[in-house]
Amino acid sequence: MWGLGPGILAAIGSFLCLNYFFLPPYFTFNIARPQDLLALIIFLVIAIVISQLLGQDKQSIASAQAREREATQLYEVSTALTGLLDEAAIAQILAKKICEAFVGDEIELWVDGIPGSTTHICAGEPRLASTRPDLVFPLATARGPLGTMHLWRKGKPFTESEKRLLSTFTGQGALALERAQLVENESRSRAIEESDRLKSALLSSVSHELRTPLATIKASISSLRSETSDLGEEPRRELLAAIEEETDHLNQLVGNLLDMSRIETGSLDPQRKWNALREIATGVVERMRQVLQRHRINLDIPPDFPLLPMDYVLIEQVFSNLLSNSAKYAPPGTEITIRVRLHPDQTALVQVINQGPPVAEENLERIFDKFYRVTAAEKITGTGLGLSICKGIVEAHGGQIWAENAPGQFIFNFTLPLTWHGSLPQIPTEV
Amino acid sequence: MEPHILVIDDEPQILRALRTILTAKQFQVTVASRGEEGLALAAAQLPDLVVLDLSLPDMDGVEVCERLREWTQVPIIILSVRDGERDKVRALDKGADDYLTKPFGIEELLARIRVALKHSAQAQSQVTPQLLVPAGPLTIDLSRHIVTRDGEEVKLTATEFKLLVYLATHSDRVLTHQAILKAVWGSEDMDHTEYLRVYVGQLRKKLEANSDQPRYLLTEPGVGYRLLSDS
Numbered sequence: 001m002w003g004l005g006p007g008i009l010a011a012i013g014s015f016l017c018l019n020y021f022f023l024p025p026y027f028t029f030n031i032a033r034p035q036d037l038l039a040l041i042i043f044l045v046i047a048i049v050i051s052q053l054l055g056q057d058k059q060s061i062a063s064a065q066a067r068e069r070e071a072t073q074l075y076e077v078s079t080a081l082t083g084l085l086d087e088a089a090i091a092q093i094l095a096k097k098i099c100e101a102f103v104g105d106e107i108e109l110w111v112d113g114i115p116g117s118t119t120h121i122c123a124g125e126p127r128l129a130s131t132r133p134d135l136v137f138p139l140a141t142a143r144g145p146l147g148t149m150h151l152w153r154k155g156k157p158f159t160e161s162e163k164r165l166l167s168t169f170t171g172q173g174a175l176a177l178e179r180a181q182l183v184e185n186e187s188r189s190r191a192i193e194e195s196d197r198l199k200s201a202l203l204s205s206v207s208h209e210l211r212t213p214l215a216t217i218k219a220s221i222s223s224l225r226s227e228t229s230d231l232g233e234e235p236r237r238e239l240l241a242a243i244e245e246e247t248d249h250l251n252q253l254v255g256n257l258l259d260m261s262r263i264e265t266g267s268l269d270p271q272r273k274w275n276a277l278r279e280i281a282t283g284v285v286e287r288m289r290q291v292l293q294r295h296r297i298n299l300d301i302p303p304d305f306p307l308l309p310m311d312y313v314l315i316e317q318v319f320s321n322l323l324s325n326s327a328k329y330a331p332p333g334t335e336i337t338i339r340v341r342l343h344p345d346q347t348a349l350v351q352v353i354n355q356g357p358p359v360a361e362e363n364l365e366r367i368f369d370k371f372y373r374v375t376a377a378e379k380i381t382g383t384g385l386g387l388s389i390c391k392g393i394v395e396a397h398g399g400q401i402w403a404e405n406a407p408g409q410f411i412f413n414f415t416l417p418l419t420w421h422g423s424l425p426q427i428p429t430e431v
Numbered sequence: 432m433e434p435h436i437l438v439i440d441d442e443p444q445i446l447r448a449l450r451t452i453l454t455a456k457q458f459q460v461t462v463a464s465r466g467e468e469g470l471a472l473a474a475a476q477l478p479d480l481v482v483l484d485l486s487l488p489d490m491d492g493v494e495v496c497e498r499l500r501e502w503t504q505v506p507i508i509i510l511s512v513r514d515g516e517r518d519k520v521r522a523l524d525k526g527a528d529d530y531l532t533k534p535f536g537i538e539e540l541l542a543r544i545r546v547a548l549k550h551s552a553q554a555q556s557q558v559t560p561q562l563l564v565p566a567g568p569l570t571i572d573l574s575r576h577i578v579t580r581d582g583e584e585v586k587l588t589a590t591e592f593k594l595l596v597y598l599a600t601h602s603d604r605v606l607t608h609q610a611i612l613k614a615v616w617g618s619e620d621m622d623h624t625e626y627l628r629v630y631v632g633q634l635r636k637k638l639e640a641n642s643d644q645p646r647y648l649l650t651e652p653g654v655g656y657r658l659l660s661d662s
Contacts, residue, residue: 244536251534271516271653273608274625276632282643283650299643307625313516313653425625428590428616 007051015044070165073101077169081176085183087114094149094173095120101165106154111139113147114177124154134158137167139174146177201371202257205384209253213246245290256385259317260370263392270311270396274425277301277350277416280312281338284319291324294332295354300339308348309420314393321386322352322412329410330356347399347415358405367403390414433459434548435476439469439495440484440510445533449482452537458544466490470498477503480547482540483527485511485518493522500526504554506547510535516653523607523654530605530654546603564599565661566647569638571599578638585637590615594630595638595658598648602660605651631656 019029023036031037077097084090091111098109099122106124110133119126133150135158140146149170151158158166220239223231231239262268278301285297319338326336334355343349359367368391371384394401394414401414418424436458438449446462453460461478463469466487473481481499485492496507509522509530519530528550529543564571568581573596578585587595597614598606612621620626631650635642649657 247534274623274628276628278643279628279632279650283652286644307628311653316652426623427629428620428623428626 007055008048010051011044011047014047015040018043066161070168073097073165074168074172076100077172081172084176085180087177087180090114090173090176090180091147092120094169094176095122098122098151098166098169101169102153102162105156108152110150111147111173112150113139113145135163135166137170139170139177141174141178143178146174146181149173198370205371206253206257210250213249213253216246217243256389259389259392260385263389263396268314268392268396270314270393272309272311272397272420274307274420275310275312275315276307277305277310277315277340277348278303280310280316281319281340284316284323285338288320288323291327292336295327295330296333296335298335298337300337302340305340305342305348306418307425308416308418310397310416311393315397315416318390318393318414319352321390325386326352326354326356326410326412330354342418343415346419347417350414350416352412353406353409354411355408356410358410359403361405364403364405368401433457434479435459435461436480436482436544437461437463437469437473437478438482439463439466439487439492440482441465441486441488442484445484445510456541464488466492466495469495473499473503473505478505479551480544481505481507482544483507483509483522485509485515485522493518493525496522496527497525504551506551508540508543508547519654520607520609523605524609528604550603564602564658566599566602566659567661568640569647571595573599580638587634587637591630591634591637594627595634598656598658599660602658605655605657607655611655627656 016029019031019040020027023040024032031040077094080093080097081090084093091114094111095109099107099120102122105122107122108119108124108126109122110119131152133152135151137149137151138145138147139149151166220243224236224239259268278299281299281301285292285299323336323338330336336355337351337353339351339353341349341351368387370388390412391401394416397416399414399416401412404411404413436453438446438453438460440446440449440462441464443464446464450460450462461472461476463472466489469481469483469487472478483492483495487495492509492511496509499505499507506529507527509519509527510533511519511522511530512533522530528547531540531543562572562574564573570579572578576592578587578592578595594611594615597611608624608627609621611627612623616623616626631648632642635645635648639645639648647659649659651657
């Protein structure tokens, strides 16, 4: 209870009490002496003034508290929006914070122009949004409009201070949206830059890699065709073998490039069927006998290992790339092991283990990057695409791939899911 | 008389190479660079074998295959570039007998041509199909339902035998997963390649010396299986 009315009332009441109890003649409202009358009037004025001052003080405390509440809410909004880069999430947080500020009110709001944003209802039934909104705030920054916020409230209209609060909220929201868009634009332009860099790396790698076999083929053929040179039978056979090997090499290169571009554009679409890892692995080893002739191959695959949903040709490609990588880096005469086990997390774990040199821990992930090479490019042939293709294929199958160093060994690991759409293969029983 | 081979491919260099090589190997060769042209040439003079590229400028090779199959059983060998498993399967299901992936070795092509010509000659001369299919140490007796390995009988389950019979009656030809599943398990089970994996695995264990390096029951990656016979 404070303000002008109660203040004057209290002042008059205490004035009358003073007069009645303490001024002679006692217990009457009469006043005998004129100076008492003056004192009473001064008392009344002071009481009124003090009550006024107190009232104003209280009012300013209340408005200070209201401002503090607003400031807290604003602080909460801006903290909640910090670091958010998803536009729909920003709209969601904004809506949630407005609901918290107007707790108990039936408010509906909708942020327009943001991908994936929906109507948000603080309390009550969803029925207001079909009518005209009570308030519309543009979500705009200096860079232009980013969206609009529509608000409905049941019962009472928004007051001026509430509008002010909402406008500050939407201001914060607009800033967050702008930040999100800036970050997205930046990462997009960085991706374009990266892809340009990759393209030129690809071109230089490809032209180098294509020309090397072409040089061999050209030299061999022109020598074979030359009428002046008189080659023996053995050199002729050598040259012809070189031509065939180099054409195979070229074919593999082109295949790698195709696979890579398919992975890059996301059009790698595994034709999953139930397949046996053992069948794929043994087939690859058989086919790659030439490449693997200087290494001992050890297959450690349980014969009764479950069938997995895989694209036969793509997984064959993974094995072939991992094996040819192993054959390239592991010293001749050492053993390369293909080991398959059930992983505790209900996937199949495939390991290709060679006795090659370790790779520095910080580079273990990078070897699956395009064009990344541990050793100088001149020493080892290849496009630097093999392992990144493996990664693309394994990930398209829902698996993971990684490499690790072990004492005396270098291990490629990859996992593949055991189930397909949540189910295992159905094997018919013999009737 | 020299066997007549029709080559349909739009790559002039491939045509040039195939014409030179096949002529040198005592075949009579006709070439076409478009699908319609190839179909017209085949209708004018039926070749003994067709070598067909899948990517032609005027029509899909699979369509050429389909249109040839409307009126002739001439053996068709598909040439296709790598990574076209789906196209290969489609062509095989539309009646092609075999396929080769570009780039291919000429020995491989000649071997496939010889097998296809032999089978078509047998199909024309014999009314009853061959009842004994030899494959290395294996002999598959289709009439008596007996399989022997080095003269000793191998016990097979009913399904294993049914599968083997289907592969043997179409020996040396690439059979797609779908075709095998339909023939052995019926059309409802055509998507269950897992059946095939399991039963082919079992057959290999019983019939092959080393089931990890099969020499007769061969996998055609991403496409199907083939039983390599001695015929």
